[in-house]
Amino acid sequence: MARKALPDGVIGTLQRLFGHDDDRSLLTKLAGTLPLKRHVLEPGSNVSKRSMHCDNLIKNMLALDTVFNSQEFVCKLANGEAKPAEISEKIQAAKARLEKKMQAYAYWVDRIDSLEEVLTSATGFEEFALEDRLSIDVRGRSLDTGSPYALRAVRLLEQVEERGRNSLLNADQLNEKAWALYRLGVHEQAVELVQQAVEIEPAHAEAWLLQALHSLTQKRSAQRERALYEFEKEQAEPLSGHEYWADEMRDAAEDRMGAALERHRHVVFHALKNWPMTQDSGTKRYRYRDQYEEVRASCIDWLFALTAPNTRCLSTVPDWMCGRLRF
Secondary structure: OOOOOOOOOHHHHHHHHHOOOOOHHHHHHHHOOHHHHOOEOOOOOOOEOOOHHHHHHHHHHHHHHHHHOOHHHHHHHHOOOOOHHHHHHHHHHHHHHHHHHHHHHHHHHOOHHHHHHHHHHOOOOOOOOHHHHOOOOOOOOOOOOOOOOHHHHHHHHHHHHHHHHHOOOOHHHHHHHHHHHHHOOOHHHHHHHHHHHHHHOOOOHHHHHHHHHHHHHHHHHHHHHHHHHHHHHHHOOOOOHHHHHHHHHHHHHHHHHHHHHHHHHHHHHHHHHOOOEEEEOOEEEEOOHHHHHHHHHHHHHHHHHHOOOOOOOOOOHHHHHHHHHHO
């Protein structure tokens, strides 16, 4: 016979407060943390004292977990341990994720009436691309054109986030969440997640791949910025405000370029060493061949740069030329 749920246990409390017990695994975890421990009837118990303060604490912690997707940070908030700078950083990160999710859902909300018309009149899916025929409803709220495929990334992200509410994510799950965020355009948070993944599993191929692709993107972006402000400086009148502004912006771009190159050098060798492979008829092949060639070329460029004359590796031109011939 199944044991009856205690009225003030985890399940009973959730049913009383929300009418369901969907978050029982999460609340069971939170019940063992300091904020809620203060409200249990006895140590080691999940039975809480019924009070307005305890109810508010449970409601607030569950609500904040849906925003931040981090029990650790929610507990810091509940304990009053979170600093204003950390709160601001977490808020901005959550805002970026939620805005991307909203845009992905809004794409289809704004086009759902048009979708009915297209599907009703369609004769064959081989004749057209669906996104070319969809029109935005006159009440459409999308801030940009969006993508019909972004919703897949959102759903994947939400699935991984839900798993993370009940248990710690492993390296594969962190990587999965990172790729979903990256496809939604939340790049910095994605990179932080794959960095966590390689701390758990240092040879995680997909995690190093994402870092390498991001570092290449950052490097190219910094190069374009630097070239733009160099051009602006050339076009400016000498000693003018325009020239002064271009100088400052170019210096800032140089700093970003330096940081991008440092990050690029740090990840490309790891990415090349652990590049994802597939087995086809007994033969191993590199996946994402174009990106592989680009990362490989970057590694060779770095090796030449590191062994150039007057560096710590090789100090003379003949030594450097011999090194080049060996490559």
